[in-house]
Amino acid sequence: SAVISQKPSRDICQRGTSLTIQCQVDSQVTMMFWYRQQPGQSLTLIATANQGSEATYESGFVIDKFPISRPNLTFSTLTVSNMSPEDSSIYLCSTLGSGANVLTFGAGSRLTVL
Amino acid sequence: GQSLEQPSEVTAVEGAIVQINCTYQTSGFYGLSWYQQHDGGAPTFLSYNALDGLEETGRFSSFLSRSDSYGYLLLQELQMKDSASYFCAVRRKAGTALIFGKGTTLSVSS
Numbered sequence: 001s002a003v004i005s006q007k008p009s010r011d012i013c014q015r016g017t018s019l020t021i022q023c024q025v026d027s028q029v030t031m032m033f034w035y036r037q038q039p040g041q042s043l044t045l046i047a048t049a050n051q052g053s054e055a056t057y058e059s060g061f062v063i064d065k066f067p068i069s070r071p072n073l074t075f076s077t078l079t080v081s082n083m084s085p086e087d088s089s090i091y092l093c094s095t096l097g098s099g100a101n102v103l104t105f106g107a108g109s110r111l112t113v114l
Numbered sequence: 115g116q117s118l119e120q121p122s123e124v125t126a127v128e129g130a131i132v133q134i135n136c137t138y139q140t141s142g143f144y145g146l147s148w149y150q151q152h153d154g155g156a157p158t159f160l161s162y163n164a165l166d167g168l169e170e171t172g173r174f175s176s177f178l179s180r181s182d183s184y185g186y187l188l189l190q191e192l193q194m195k196d197s198a199s200y201f202c203a204v205r206r207k208a209g210t211a212l213i214f215g216k217g218t219t220l221s222v223s224s
Contacts, residue, residue: 030209031209031210031211033211035211041217042216043201045211045212045213048210092156092157101147101164103149107156
């Protein structure tokens with residue numbers, strides 16, 4: 001299955017700033033997915049990122065707040081804009097494995113907003 | 115809307131058997147998956163059911179009944195290392211992301 005490298009692994013940010021999370025996959029993949037997981041909670045899908053087209057956002061998430069780039073088939077970024085303490089969470093990127101039924105996750109980026 | 119319901123917590127002792135149930139209500143269904151997540155770690159895949167019936171992988175088995183919108187994960191011969199959160203997840207259509215349940219925290223004691 002694909003290996004996903006995600007960075008930063010953690011960061012402490014000030015309110016009102018923005019942070020970009022990078023996700024690198026060791027093989028070409030069609031779709032990448034971005035999830036958010038608040039402490040002790042489930043994984044919530046933010047958006048699906050396809051190469052060559054705009055990301056598709058889930059209800060409750062908007063492009064202005066979470067802009068996503070997908071410049072090629074191995075890389076994607078998620079920016080958390082104008083952060084507030086409510087954005088403190090773990091952000092995970094993922095992709096479908098070769099079996100097409102298995103999601104592989106990066107290790108996650110733990111953001112704390114003060 | 116869509117929802118996946120599973121118990122929030124389960125406790126058991128080493129060597130025991132535990133069943134974690136999941137009922138779902140989603141717009142579209144293309145299979146039920148189970149993921150394990152240890153504290154501080156990323157979710158990892160355990161099993162996938164597209165059709166009704168039982169899938170067995172070592173100590174873990176998963177069951178699906180599409181007519182009942184229900185599935186379960188069965189963990190046998192529990193070990194301390196099985197202490198983790200377990201999530202059921204539904205794919206609404208082929209090639210799309212998963213929608214996850216709230217997760218079940220399993221605590222295994224000696």
